[in-house]
Amino acid sequence: MTAAAVEDDPRDPRGILLVTGGSRGIGAAVCRLAALEGYDLAVGYAGRREAAEAVAAAVRAAGRRAVTLPADVADPAAVAGLFDAAEAALGPLTALVNSAGITGLSRRFLESDPEEMRRVVEVNTTGTLYCCREAARRMARSRGGRGGTIVNLSSAAATLGSPGEFVWYAASKGGVDSLTIGLSKELGPEGIRVNAVSPGLIETEIHASAGDAGRLQRYAAQVPLGRSGTAEEVAEPIVWLLSDAASYVSGAILRVGGGR
Incomplete structure (x- = not known):
C-alpha cells in the first residue's frame, strides 16, 4: 500500500477523517467539504488513483493534510492495512465515512448475475462491516x-427496493441500515456515534456505471422537489453528522432525497 506525500500543517485539525470511496461522487464531495471545515483527510480509493490525487490536491488547497490510500474494502486484510496507513500518516482517526459502494448492472432480478450480486454485497455491506470494525x-x-464518529452511506433503495433495476443493491443497503442502528446502540457507551445518510436520486457517475445513463432524467419527475440532487447536497448533512453540532445524534438514518 502506498501513500501520497502528506503536507505539514501547524494548525490542529478538527479531526482526522477517513473516507472510503473518496475518489468520486459523494465521497469526493465529502472530502472537499470536510477539508473546508478543518479536517485532515485520508482518501480511500479502489482503482482510480488520479481521481483520488485530484481530491487530495483540493484538500491541500484548502490548507489541510491529505493522503491517498488504495484498498479493496471487501478484503479484511486490506481494510486493516488501510486504517494502519491512515493513522501512520495522519494520526489517530476520529471519524469515518463509508462511501465505497457499487450497484452492478441495472437489470431485472430474473436476469441477475450471481457473481455480480455477491460482489455488490461484499463491497457495500461486508466492506462497511469491516471498516466499522477497524x-x-x-x-x-x-x-x-477517544471515541469518534461514523457515517455510513445507505441509499433510498433500501426502502424503495429498486425493482427491475438492482434489488440486490437495495438489499445490501438495507443491511447498512441495520448495521447502523445496531452499532449506534453497542458503540454509544464507547463514545462512538454511528449514523447513516440515505441519498435519493443524486447526480453521480454511478448511474452510467450501472449501464443506465438516462436514469436521472427518467426518475426526476417522481421527486417531489422536481429534480435530482448533487453530491455536494449529500456531503453537507454527512459532514454535519460528523460535527459537534450533531453531538446528540446517533442511530439516525437521514434521507436526503428531495422527498422521494
Whole structure:
C-alpha cells in the first residue's frame, strides 16, 4: 500500500477523517467539504488513483493534510492495512465515512448475475462491516481510544427496493441500515456515534456505471422537489453528522432525497 506525500500543517485539525470511496461522487464531495471545515483527510480509493490525487490536491488547497490510500474494502486484510496507513500518516482517526459502494448492472432480478450480486454485497455491506470494525477498535474508549464518529452511506433503495433495476443493491443497503442502528446502540457507551445518510436520486457517475445513463432524467419527475440532487447536497448533512453540532445524534438514518 502506498501513500501520497502528506503536507505539514501547524494548525490542529478538527479531526482526522477517513473516507472510503473518496475518489468520486459523494465521497469526493465529502472530502472537499470536510477539508473546508478543518479536517485532515485520508482518501480511500479502489482503482482510480488520479481521481483520488485530484481530491487530495483540493484538500491541500484548502490548507489541510491529505493522503491517498488504495484498498479493496471487501478484503479484511486490506481494510486493516488501510486504517494502519491512515493513522501512520495522519494520526489517530476520529471519524469515518463509508462511501465505497457499487450497484452492478441495472437489470431485472430474473436476469441477475450471481457473481455480480455477491460482489455488490461484499463491497457495500461486508466492506462497511469491516471498516466499522477497524474504526471501532481504534476509537473505543475501552481500548484506549477517544471515541469518534461514523457515517455510513445507505441509499433510498433500501426502502424503495429498486425493482427491475438492482434489488440486490437495495438489499445490501438495507443491511447498512441495520448495521447502523445496531452499532449506534453497542458503540454509544464507547463514545462512538454511528449514523447513516440515505441519498435519493443524486447526480453521480454511478448511474452510467450501472449501464443506465438516462436514469436521472427518467426518475426526476417522481421527486417531489422536481429534480435530482448533487453530491455536494449529500456531503453537507454527512459532514454535519460528523460535527459537534450533531453531538446528540446517533442511530439516525437521514434521507436526503428531495422527498422521494
